[in-house]
Structures are given as C-alpha cells and as structure tokens.
Amino acid sequence: xxxxxxxxxxxxxxxxxxxxxxxxxxxxxxxxxxxxxxxxxxxxxxxxxxxxxxxxxxxxxxxxxxxxxxxxxxxxxxxxxxxxxxxxxxxxxxxxxxxxxxxxxxxxxxxxxxxxxxxxxxxxxxxxxxxxxxxxxxxxxxxxxxxxxxxxxxxxxxxxxxxxxxxxxxxxxxxxxxxxxxxxxxxxxxxxxxxxxxxxxxxxxxxxxx
Amino acid sequence: xxxxxxxxxxxxxxxxxxxxxxxxxxxxxxxxxxxxxxxxxxxxxxxxxxxxxxxxxxxxxxxxxxxxxxxxxxxxxxxxxxxxxxxxxxxxxxxxxxxxxxxxxxxxxxxxxxxxxxxxxxxxxxxxxxxxxxxxxxxxxxxxxxxxxxxxxxxxxxxxxxxxxxxxxxxxxxxxxxxxxxxxxxxxxxxxxxxxxxxxxxxxxxxxxxxxxxxxxxxxxxxxxxxxxxxxxxxxxxxxxxxxxxxxxxxxxxxxxxxxxxxxxxxxxxxxxxxxxxxxxxxxxxxxxxxxxxxxxxxxxxxxxxxxxxxxxxxxxxxxxxxxxxxxxxxxxxxxxxxxxxxxxxxxxxxxxxxxxxxxxxxxxxxxxxxxxxxxxxxxxxxxxxxxxxxxxxxxxxxxxxxxxxxxxxxxxxxxxxxxxxxxxxxxxxxxxxxxxxxxxxxxxxxxxxxxxxxxxxxxxxxxxxxxxxxxxxxxxxxxxxxxxxxxxxxxxxxxxxxxxxxxxxxxxxxxxxxxxxxxxxxxxxxxxxxxxxxxxxxxxxxxxxxxxxxxxxxxxxxxxxxxxxxxxxxxxxxxxxxxxxxxxxxxxxxxxxxxxxxxxxxxxxxxxxxxxxxxxxxxxxxxxxxxxxxxxxxxxxxxxxxxxxxxxxxxxxxxxxxxxxxxxxxxxxxxxxxxxxxxxxxxxxxxxxxxxxxxxxxxxxxxxxxxxxxxxxxxxxxxxxxxxxxxxxxxxxxxxxxxxxxxxx
Numbered sequence: 001x002x003x004x005x006x007x008x009x010x011x012x013x014x015x016x017x018x019x020x021x022x023x024x025x026x027x028x029x030x031x032x033x034x035x036x037x038x039x040x041x042x043x044x045x046x047x048x049x050x051x052x053x054x055x056x057x058x059x060x061x062x063x064x065x066x067x068x069x070x071x072x073x074x075x076x077x078x079x080x081x082x083x084x085x086x087x088x089x090x091x092x093x094x095x096x097x098x099x100x101x102x103x104x105x106x107x108x109x110x111x112x113x114x115x116x117x118x119x120x121x122x123x124x125x126x127x128x129x130x131x132x133x134x135x136x137x138x139x140x141x142x143x144x145x146x147x148x149x150x151x152x153x154x155x156x157x158x159x160x161x162x163x164x165x166x167x168x169x170x171x172x173x174x175x176x177x178x179x180x181x182x183x184x185x186x187x188x189x190x191x192x193x194x195x196x197x198x199x200x201x202x203x204x205x206x207x208x209x210x
Numbered sequence: 211x212x213x214x215x216x217x218x219x220x221x222x223x224x225x226x227x228x229x230x231x232x233x234x235x236x237x238x239x240x241x242x243x244x245x246x247x248x249x250x251x252x253x254x255x256x257x258x259x260x261x262x263x264x265x266x267x268x269x270x271x272x273x274x275x276x277x278x279x280x281x282x283x284x285x286x287x288x289x290x291x292x293x294x295x296x297x298x299x300x301x302x303x304x305x306x307x308x309x310x311x312x313x314x315x316x317x318x319x320x321x322x323x324x325x326x327x328x329x330x331x332x333x334x335x336x337x338x339x340x341x342x343x344x345x346x347x348x349x350x351x352x353x354x355x356x357x358x359x360x361x362x363x364x365x366x367x368x369x370x371x372x373x374x375x376x377x378x379x380x381x382x383x384x385x386x387x388x389x390x391x392x393x394x395x396x397x398x399x400x401x402x403x404x405x406x407x408x409x410x411x412x413x414x415x416x417x418x419x420x421x422x423x424x425x426x427x428x429x430x431x432x433x434x435x436x437x438x439x440x441x442x443x444x445x446x447x448x449x450x451x452x453x454x455x456x457x458x459x460x461x462x463x464x465x466x467x468x469x470x471x472x473x474x475x476x477x478x479x480x481x482x483x484x485x486x487x488x489x490x491x492x493x494x495x496x497x498x499x500x501x502x503x504x505x506x507x508x509x510x511x512x513x514x515x516x517x518x519x520x521x522x523x524x525x526x527x528x529x530x531x532x533x534x535x536x537x538x539x540x541x542x543x544x545x546x547x548x549x550x551x552x553x554x555x556x557x558x559x560x561x562x563x564x565x566x567x568x569x570x571x572x573x574x575x576x577x578x579x580x581x582x583x584x585x586x587x588x589x590x591x592x593x594x595x596x597x598x599x600x601x602x603x604x605x606x607x608x609x610x611x612x613x614x615x616x617x618x619x620x621x622x623x624x625x626x627x628x629x630x631x632x633x634x635x636x637x638x639x640x641x642x643x644x645x646x647x648x649x650x651x652x653x654x655x656x657x658x659x660x661x662x663x664x665x666x667x668x669x670x671x672x673x674x675x676x677x678x679x680x681x682x683x684x685x686x687x688x689x690x691x692x693x694x695x696x697x698x699x700x701x702x703x704x705x706x707x708x709x710x711x712x713x714x715x716x717x718x719x720x721x722x723x724x725x726x727x728x729x730x731x732x733x734x735x736x737x738x739x740x741x742x743x744x745x746x747x748x749x750x751x752x753x754x755x756x757x758x759x760x761x762x763x764x765x766x767x768x769x770x771x772x773x774x775x776x777x778x779x780x781x782x783x784x785x786x787x788x789x790x791x792x793x794x795x796x797x798x799x800x801x802x803x804x805x806x807x808x809x810x811x812x813x814x815x816x817x818x819x820x821x822x823x824x825x826x827x828x829x830x831x832x833x834x835x836x837x838x839x840x841x842x843x844x845x846x847x848x849x850x851x852x853x854x855x856x857x858x859x860x861x862x863x864x865x866x867x868x869x870x871x872x873x874x875x876x877x878x879x880x881x882x883x884x885x886x887x888x889x890x891x892x893x894x895x896x897x898x899x900x901x902x903x904x905x906x907x908x909x910x911x912x913x914x915x916x917x918x919x920x921x922x923x924x925x926x927x928x929x930x931x932x933x934x935x936x937x938x939x940x941x942x943x944x945x946x947x948x949x950x951x952x953x954x955x956x
Contacts, residue, residue, distance in 0.1 A: 025256045040247075047249035047260040050282070055254050087311075088284040121745060123835070124335035128410070131440040135464055162837065165883075166890070166944075 025052050026062065026192045033069055039077035046070045053095065060100035061192060064109065067092035068194075071112045086117040104144030105194045110136035111153050133157070148182035151175055152197045155204055173208035176201055231295050234268035235302040237261050237281055245283060245306060253278040253290065271295065285309055310622035310669040316699040318664060318674045320707040321739040321752060322415040323356050333748050333788065339406045342831055343846040344877030344898050346936055348401045349412065350391075353431070354848070355829040357752065357784030357803040358416035361850050361873065362822050364907040364927050366391040366399045369822040370416050371756055372780030372807030373428030376718060377733075380431045381423065382409075383514065383552040385568035386633070388609040392496075393544035393574050395526055397910070397927050403498075403520065403546070410436045417754055418709025418737045421662045421676025421693040422615065422627060427715045427733040427758070435552075437512050438504055439467055441944050446889075449938035450479050466505035473498050475522070484931050491585070492525035492541055511555030520546045527581060531912035531925055532595050536580055536588060543575040562617040569610050576603040590644055595913040601643035610634045623672075628661035637719055652719050654684035662693070670699040680730070682716045687729050689714045703744045709737040717762040721771035728774045732759040746791035748799075756780040761811035768813045778809025778817065795835055802828045815862035821908060824850040824873070840883040849874045855908035859921045870908060876900040889941035898934045905929055 029052065032045035046069035053062035067089045074085035093109050100106065111133045118129035137157075140150040155175035161167020179201045188195040237248045244265025251258020252273055258280075259269035274295045279302055282288040286306040293302055308314060325334035338352065345351035350368050354361045360369040367375025380390040382404070394400035406412075411434035423430045439458045447454040456471025475496040498520035506512050525541030552566040580588040580599045590597050615629035636653040662676030676693040693711035700706055714730035722728065737754040761776030782805035790797040804826055810817040819825075827850040835842040852869030860867065879896035899905065909924040917923050 021256075043247055044260050047247075047251075047258065048256070050249055051251045051256050051258045054280075055256060084284055121335075124337050127336070127440065134440070138464070162840070 022052070022056060022059075023192065026065075029062075029065060030192075033065075033072075036069075036072075039073045039080065042069050042073035042076055046073060050092065053092075058099055060096040060103070060106070063092050063096035063099070064105060064194065067096060067109050067113070071109065071116055074116050082116050082120050086113045089113045089116070102143055104140045104147045105149065107136045107140035107143060108147075108149045108153060108194075111140065111150070115153075115157065146182065146186055148179045148186050148201070149194065149197050151179035151182060152201045152204070155179055155201070159204060159208065169208045173205065176205040176208060180205065230270050230272055231274060231297070232268060232270050232299045233257075233279070233293075233295070233302065234266070234299070235304060236265050237267065237283075237304045237306060238265060239286070240305060240307045245286070248281050248283040248286075248304075248306065250279065250281045250304070253280050279304070281306060285311065285314060308669055310666050312623065315623055315666060315669045316672045316697045316705050317741075317743075318672050318695055318697050318707070319413070319415070319420075320697060320705055320741045320743075320750075321418055321709055321737055322413050323353070324414075325412040333743070333750075333786070334412070336406070336410070336412070338833075339412065341833055341842060341844050341879070341881060343844040343879040343896065344848065344875060345846075346401075346879075346896055346898075347406055349404070349406050349409075349431070349433070350402055352406075353414055355799070355801060355831050355846060356414070356416075357750075357786050357801040357827075358429075358782075359414075360822055360824060361827060361848055362853075362907070363399055363873070363905060363929055364397050365822075366394055366401070368429060368431060370429040371754065371782060372778070372805055372809070372820065372823045373733075373756075374820070374822060377426055377428035377715065378431065379423070379426040379429075380433065382433045382550055382568075383435050384564060384566040384613050384615065384631075385550055385552070385611055386425070386609075387548070387568075388570045388607060388635075389546055389548075389572040392520075392522060393542050393572075395524060395540055395542060397907075398526075398930055403518070403548075404433070408435055408516075409433045416752075417756060418693070418695065418711050418735045420674075421660045421678040421691070421711075422629070424658055424660070424678050424680055424691065424713070425656070425715050427713050427731055428756075435514060435516065435550075437514070438464060438506060439469070442467075443942050443944045445471070445940065445942045447473070447938060447940045449936070450483075451475060451477055451936070451938075464506075466503075468501075468503045470501050471499065477524075484933075484935060487928060487930050487932075489527040489537070490525070491527050491539060492523055494522060494524040496520060496522035498522075507555060509556055511553065513551070513553045515549075515551040517549045518547070520544070525577075527585065529925075530580065530596070530599070531910060531923060532593075532599075532914050534915075535583060536596070537582070537585070538599050539577075539579040539581045539585070541577045541579075545571075545573045547571040557616075560619045562619070563614070564617075565612075565614045567612050570608065572607045574603070574605045576601075576605070578602075593914075597644045601641060603639055603641050605637070605639040608636045622666050624664055624666055626661070626663045628659075630657070630659040632657045635719065650723050652684070652723055654682055654716065654719060656680065656682050656684075656716065672697045676711075680714060682730070684719070684722060685716060685726055685728055685730070689730050689732075704742045705740075707737075707739040707741070709735065709739070711735050717771055717774070721762055721764055721769070724770050725772075728762065728771055729760060731761050731774075733757065734759060746789070748786065748788040750784075750786040752784045754780075754782060754784075758809060758811075761809065763810075764812045766813055776809070776811035776814075778807065778811065780805060780807035780809075780823070782806060795837070796833070798830065798832045800828070800830050802826075814865065816865050818866040819854050821854050821856065821866065824853045826851040842881040842883075844879045844881075846877045847875070848877075853908065856911070857909070857924075858911050858913075870906045871904070873905055873907075874903045875905065876903070886939065886941055889943045891939060891941045894936065894938045894940065896936045899929075899932065902932050 029045055029048050036042045036045055046066050049062045049066035053066055056062055070089040074080050074082055090113055096106050114129045114133035118125045137150050137154055155172045158167045159172035183198040237245045239245050246261050246263045246265055248261040250267045252271055255273055257269060257271040259267045261267045277293055277295050279291045279293045281304045283306055287309050323333050325336050325339055339349055340347045342352045342355060353359045358371050362369050368378035369375055370378050380387045391402055392400040413432040416429050419430050439460055442458055442460045444457045452473055452475040454473035458467060458469035460467040477493040481490050481493045500518035502516045504514045523543040527537045527539045530536040530538050548570045550568040554564045556562050578599055578601050580596055582588050611633040613631035615627060618626045633656045638651045640649045658678060658680040660678040662674060665673045674695040678691040681688040691712045691714055695709045697705055697707040713733045717728050717731055734757045740751045742749040758778035760774050762771045763773050763776045765772050785802045788799035805823055807823045808817045808819050830847045832845040850873045852872055854866040855868055855870055856866060857868045877898045878900055882893040884891050907927045909926055911922045911924045915923050
C-alpha cells in the first residue's frame with residue numbers, strides 16, 4: 001500500500017512539476033518583460049522565450065512571445081539594425097504561424113514587424129511594408145473580432161501618421177477608445193495567452209487628449 | 211504517509227539545490243570578435259542566458275551528465291556542442307560562423323541602378339523616379355541623371371555608354387517592350403508610354419547584365435509591375451494637358467484585383483499659351499486606356515494580366531532648308547496595343563517559376579509633305595532632295611513572345627536559374643513616294659536558352675557565371691554568349707565587382723530587307739565597380755571598356771546592310787554620390803561620366819565619335835521635403851560637353867568632328883500633398899530650363915542651298931519650347947472597405 005501511494009505521489013509530483021515547469025517558465029518570462037528597462041533586458045526575455053519554444057517544440061505561445069519581445073527590443077533600441085531584428089522576428093513568427101495558423105495574435109505581430117522594418121526608411125518603404133502591415137492588421141481583426149490588440153496597433157499607427165496622410169490624434173483617439181472598451185470584455189484563453197496592451201492603450205489615449 | 215511525502219519533497223528540492231552547476235564562457239564570431247546578445251542554452255531545457263556586451267555568458271543549471279549546449283544568434287549558424295556537466299563549474303567557449311544572407315552578403319548586381327522599396331538598400335527609390343526635377347515622371351528621363359546614360363534631347367531612348375538607343379532594351383516582367391516610347395516626330399524626343407506608378411521595382415544595368423537577358427549591346431532596363439495594389443481606389447488627374455480617370459478594386463481578402471483607366475491628352479491649349487518653335491499642324495492629341503487583372507494563388511504565386519491601348523496623332527510644319535518659301539510637313543498617327551500576362555509561382559520549397567506571354571501591335575501612319583506657303587501640297591518638282599520629302603508610310607510592327615524561367619535555390623544565397631524564350635517579330639510597311647511604291651515586309655523568329663548560377667564562396671565572395679545561346683531564323687545565325695560577374699566585399703558596406711560578358715544583337719531588321727546573311731552585332735563588356743553603400747550614403751566608381759566587335763554597315767543612304775565589319779569602342783569612368791543624411795530632410799545625388807568612344811557603323815565613312823556621346827556629362831539632383839507643410843521641392847541641373855554633329859561642308863576626314871555648344875539645364879518641380887474633395891491629392895508644378903539657357907542638340911543642313919561663304923546653310927535642332935511647364939492635380943480616393951466597416955462599428 002505504502003509503495004502504491006508512494007508511486008502515485010511520485011507520478012503526481014513529477015507530472016505536476018513537468019506542467020508547472022512550463023507555466024512557471026512562461027510566467028517568469030512575462031515577468032521579465034514587465035521588468036525590462038532596456039533593450040538588452042528585452043532581448044534577454046526574448047532569448048528566454050526562445051529557449052522555452054525550442055524545448056517545448058509544438059507550442060506557438062513561446063514563439064509568439066519570443067517574436068513579440070524581439071520586436072519590442074527593436075523599438076526600444078534606437079541604434080538597432082531594424083532590418084535584422086525584423087528578419088529574426090519574422091523567423092520566430094513563421095514558427096508560431098506553423099503551429100497555430102490563422103491566429104489573430106500572430107497577425108498582430110506581423111503588423112508590428114512590418115512597421116518596424118518600415119521605420120528604416122518610411123518615405124520610401126510605406127508603400128511596401130506599410131501595405132504589409134495594413135494587410136496583417138485587417139487579417140488580425142477578421143480572425144478574431146473580439147481581439148482588442150489590432151485596434152491598439154491601429155491607433156498607435158494613426159497617432160504617428162501625419163493628418164495629411166489620414167492619421168492624426170483625433171482619429172487615433174476614437175480607435176484607442178474602441179480598443180479600451182474591447183479590453184474590458186476580452187478574456188484570454190489562459191493566463192499565459194496574450195493579454196497585453198490595456199496600459200499602452202490608456203497611455204495612448206492620454207497622449208491624444210493633450 | 212505525510213512524512214513520506216514531505217520527505218520526498220525534501221529529497222527532490224535538495225536534489226535540485228545541491229546539484230546546481232554554473233556554465234559560463236565566451237562566444238566569438240568567426241572573425242574573432244566577441245558577440246553580444248547570443249542565446250546560449252542547454253538543449254531540451256529552459257536553462258540558458260544571453261551573452262553580455264563582452265560576449266560572456268553564465269547561467270546556473272540543475273542538469274548534470276551529458277548535455278548539448280546550443281548557441282544561436284541572428285545572422286549566424288546555430289551551433290550545438292556536446293558537453294559533460296559535472297562539478298560545480300563548466301567553462302565552454304564557442305565560435306559562431308556567420309550565415310550568408312542578403313543582410314550581410316556581397317551584392318552581385320552592384321553595378322546596376324535599382325529602385326525598389328523592398329530591398330534593404332538601393333541606390334534609388336521608386337519615389338525618386340517621380341520626383342526628379344526635369345524628368346516629369348518619365349523613367350528614362352530620370353535615368354539620364356545617373357552615370358552612363360547620355361542626355362539626348364532630340365531623340366527618345368536610352369543612349370548608354372556610347373551606344374545608340376537601339377542597343378538598350380526595356381523589359382516588363384521579363385518581356386521585351388517593342389515600342390516603349392510614343393511615336394515621335396524627327397528632332398523631338400517623346401516620352402515613355404508607361405507610368406512609373408505601374409512598377410514596384412526598376413533595375414537599370416548600364417552594361418554587363420545577366421545571361422537571362424539578351425539582344426541589347428549596351429543595357430537593359432528591367433521593370434517589375436506592381437503585384438497587388440495596396441487598396442481599392444479611384445484616381446482622377448487634371449491638367450491643362452490632359453484629363454485622366456481610373457480605378458483599382460481589391461477584394462476584401464486581398465487575393466485579387468482589377469482596374470481600368472483612361473486618359474485623354476490634348477496639347478492645343480498648352481501650345482497656344484507656350485510659344486512653340488515649330489508651326490503646329492496638329493497639336494498632340496491622344497486617347498489611351500488600360501485594363502488589369504491580378505490574382506494571388508494559394509501558394510504565394512501571382513498571376514498578372516495587363517492590356518493597354520493608345521491612339522495618338524501629332525504634326526508639325528517647318529521651313530524647308532532645301533528651298534526658299536517651301537515647308538516640310540510631317541504628321542504621325544500611332545495606334546498601339548500592348549498585352550502582358552505573367553505568372554510567378556513557387557514550386558515547393560526551393561523552386562520558383564516565372565513565365566510571361568506578351569503581344570504588341572504598333573501602327574504608325576506617317577505623312578510627310580512638301581508644302582507651299584498656304585500649306586498646300588507641292589507637286590513633283592523634279593529636284594530629288596525636294597521630292598524625297600513627300601512620302602506616306604504605314605508601318606505595322608507586331609511582336610509575340612513567351613518566356614519561362616525556373617529558379618532553384620540552394621542553401622545560403624546560392625541559386626541556379628535557367629529557362630528559355632522565343633520571340634516572333636513581324637514588321638510590315640507600305641511606302642508611297644515619288645520614287646518607290648510598295649510593301650516591305652520582314653519577319654524573324656528568335657529563340658534563346660539561358661542559365662546562370664549564383665555561387666557564394668563565402669559571404670564576402672560571390673561568383674555568377676552565366677551562359678546564353680541564341681538563334682535568329684531571319685539571319686540563320688546562332689551564337690553563344692558567356693557572362694560572368696565576380697563580387698568581393700572588401701570591408702563592411704564596401705565591395706568590388708568585376709563584370710564581363712559578350713552581348714549579341716540581331717542587326718536591325720529594317721536593314722535586312724534584301725540581303726539577310728549577316729551575323730549578330732557583338733559587343734564585349736569589361737566593367738570594374740567599386741561601391742560603398744548603406745541606407746544613408748552611396749558612393750560608386752565604375753570604369754569600363756566596351757568593345758564593339760561587329761556592327762552593321764549600310765550603304766550611303768543607310769537603307770540596306772552591306773557588310774558587318776563595323777566596329778568601335780567605348781571606355782570611360784563614372785562617379786555617383788548620393789547622400790540622404792548630412793542635411794536633414796534633404797537628399798541629393800551627383801553623377802559624373804567621362805567617355806571616350808568611337809565607332810564605325812551604318813553609313814559612317816570613317817571611325818568617329820557618334821552624335822549621341824558627349825565626353826563629359828554631369829547631373830546634380832536635389833530633393834527637399836517639408837513634412838510639416840507636406841511640400842516637396844526638387845531641383846536638378848544637367849550639364850554635358852558639346853556633342854558631335856554632322857556637317858556636310860566638311861570632308862569625310864573631318865566627319866563628325868564638330869561639337870555643339872555645351873548643354874545645360876536647370877529644372878525645378880514642386881509637389882504639394884493636400885486634400886481636395888476629401889481625396890489625397892498631389893499638386894505638381896514643374897518648370898524645365900528655368901534660366902532659358904540656349905539648348906542645341908545638333909544641326910540639320912540643307913542639301914543644296916549655300917550661304918555667302920559657299921557653305922550649306924543649317925538650322926539648329928532645339929527643343930520645341932524654350933522652357934517647358936507642367937501643372938497638374940492628381941487625386942485619389944481610397945475606398946478601403948475594411949476601413950468603412952471599422953468606422954461603422956465604432
């Protein structure tokens with residue numbers, strides 16, 4: 001009896017620890033993102049997620065976060081070679097895409113990556129990368145109409161686009177408000193699924209009010 | 211029981227605490243430099259770290275025994291190193307090898323002028339083509355501001371490195387365009403038919419081009435049409451010269467699109483306001499329309515079909531140099547149809563296919579007349595040079611072509627491309643004149659097969675050999691043309707490229723009406739390029755030697771080929787500097803070309819520098835955009851030394867020894883982006899030859915009237931107006947459905 005119990009306990013504990021291992025790691029990664037002060041910190045988070053991704057193999061989430069943090073690091077570091085960062089991010093995105101095709105969240109990343117590449121030379125690149133970003137955003141909205149992040153990204157895009165090109169604070173404000181309203185009802189599938197963006201939306205809205 | 215579990219927990223915990231090891235080391239690149247940001251970890255675990263700014267890493271792990279240490283980094287090959295973890299510390303230094311990718315590798319096509327928005331760093335952007343002052347959004351006029359392309363005002367076409375316009379071919383999606391320019395009146399250059407907005411990529415190679423293309427002794431201009439428009443939109447253009455309207459519809463899934471446009475051009479008003487140097491019998495009037503359809507296939511392929519039709523007419527009268535009081539009238543009507551359908555598809559992971567079928571039809575109706583003061587036809591005079599002026603020609607040119615190219619990609623950037631193409635050309639003309647009446651028809655079927663391969667020996671050294679075999683049914687001749695390109699990166703962003711190639715071109719069909727047994731014309735190119743390129747600066751120096759081994763010689767009247775022993779050479783040095791950074795919001799380029807060229811071809815009595823080559827040419831192009839005002843101002847200045855012109859008063863020893871005065875032109879254009887009727891609108895204003903400098907392209911001489919010094923009289927060939935002006939308003943309304951949906955849902 002004792003042996004059986006011991007066996008069960010052993011099995012249970014090992015199963016438990018195996019599961020929590022992934023969850024613990026992911027939670028730790030998300031904490032790294034939250035605490036990141038510099039591009040270097042963000043890169044460390046990206047590398048961490050990538051390590052989880054290659055270990056977990058068929059899971060799209062760590063690839064998603066690895067790509068996301070890669071892009072954030074690209075935005076944080078002014079001197080970063082944005083083409084290189086976007087290239088790396090796209091590799092990670094295509095991995096995530098392979099395990100989870102037609103996911104709204106992944107299309108959000110595609111938009112972010114294309115926008116980053118556009119920054120290299122916006123005057124000439126908006127026609128190609130700008131279009132890529134816009135197409136990805138449309139797809140993200142269509143794939144999950146309840147996802148607030150495409151609207152957050154759209155608002156951010158509008159905010160930085162001059163009024164003459166169809167952007168501006170007034171237009172951004174409306175979309176930010178819509179995004180914030182959607183964050184109120186959006187439920188991530190699990191605590192580890194993407195849920196970021198409310199703070200950025202509120203911050204963005206505040207900037208539009210100024 | 212609980213004690214057991216507690217114990218167990220203790221056991222596991224203590225195990226993980228007590229068996230922790232520290233892994234550390236340094237990661238270097240294959241150049242010996244430390245690499246920061248490398249992800250180093252143990253395979254199948256989450257344990258790892260990234261290297262710091264000195265390339266050093268260190269992390270704890272619970273794993274012991276045999277394990278695999280992995281290091282991965284952007285742009286480098288991931289490496290795996292088996293390690294044995296025991297003891298408290300393990301040191302493992304790693305060396306990563308850089309991967310060959312477009313981001314770091316040497317560029318094979320460094321000698322070309324590419325305008326693309328997709329590539330990492332190109333010399334020109336697509337916007338440059340439409341915002342270069344003096345070019346009026348004409349692709350070949352913009353190219354006249356880069357080295358190697360001669361500014362020639364009296365004839366359309368690309369005159370590249372001492373080559374005639376016929377030696378340069380324009381290619382759209384792989385298919386050669388037979389009548390790229392509008393039909394013109396002798397002495398007045400015409401524009402290209404195709405708007406630069408149709409293309410997403412433009413690559414101009416002023417020599418030493420790829421084996422994938424042929425039938426051009428000098429250069430190819432490669433245009434790649436837009437894949438799928440960004441969004442549905444409607445466009446309207448209004449100017450005193452034309453009105454145009456068009457639309458593009460893109461479906462919601464962005465998988466297919468179709469569109470159409472129409473334009474009506476009428477220069478009556480313009481020519482009434484701006485003083486013209488010629489007596490205008492028919493101001494240019496034209497209709498043109500196009501249709502397009504594109505769809506994306508499931509596997510990232512794309513099919514594109516494009517059809518355009520245009521009809522134009524224009525006519526001038528000018529005083530005859532061979533008589534007093536009589537005039538020469540010249541009228542040309544042109545109808546043109548061009549169809550192009552292309553298909554790109556990836557066949558599996560490493561294979562790509564591109565194919566194109568294209569058809570073109572061009573009909574010129576030319577009426578040349580000797581006129582009296584009341585513009586009535588003058589009957590036959592019995593004086594040859596006067597009666598020669600009267601003729602009517604109907605010339606129809608048709609071309610059908612098909613082309614297939616397959617690409618096989620290998621690891622890194624290595625690739626093999628091969629394929630074939632076949633062209634069918636038919637020229638039918640009917641000439642009515644006092645001396646000759648009758649049809650002149652000629653046709654040719656031309657076929658070629660080709661292959662080339664990109665071999666990256668390292669990221670710093672690339673070799674592209676190519677081979678092309680061609681056959682012309684008309685002449686019954688075949689050839690084998692080797693091409694090669696060797697590129698070497700000598701420092702970051704800096705490289706040397708050497709291009710070599712043999713280039714063949716069938717003699718122009720118009721010379722082959724009688725005797726057809728002529729071999730291909732041939733030119734050999736040797737080009738050395740030094741380039742320093744990043745996104746802010748471009749500096750390029752090119753030195754070249756182009757040897758014309760075989761050129762067509764014609765009889766005195768330049769009507770028929772008589773032999774093929776013509777030859778020539780062109781040697782020169784070209785400089786290009788572009789700076790997008792030094793002055794904020796301001797970018798400029800400077801180009802300079804020096805050429806030494808002579809040729810003996812057509813009816814040249816001796817070897818001479820041709821009329822289309824000036825020894826020195828230079829351009830300065832300035833662009834400034836004020837984002838706050840959405841206003842762009844562009845300036846360009848072009849200067850060339852005098853070009854040779856034919857003076858019949860001189861003996862054949864002094865053939866083409868005269869030079870025109872140097873050519874100079876200052877041009878300005880302004881684009882203002884604004885909103886008109888809720889559209890995104892661009893207001894364009896341009897003024898060419900701002901300072902009204904006297905521009906002379908050459909002289910035409912009388913055949914029989916002498917002046918007081920017993921010299922044949924002459925007249926300068928000049929642009930039709932002293933200055934040219936353009937004003938236009940272009941509006942576009944985006945009808946993006948998704949945008950509407952969002953707005954409705956807000």
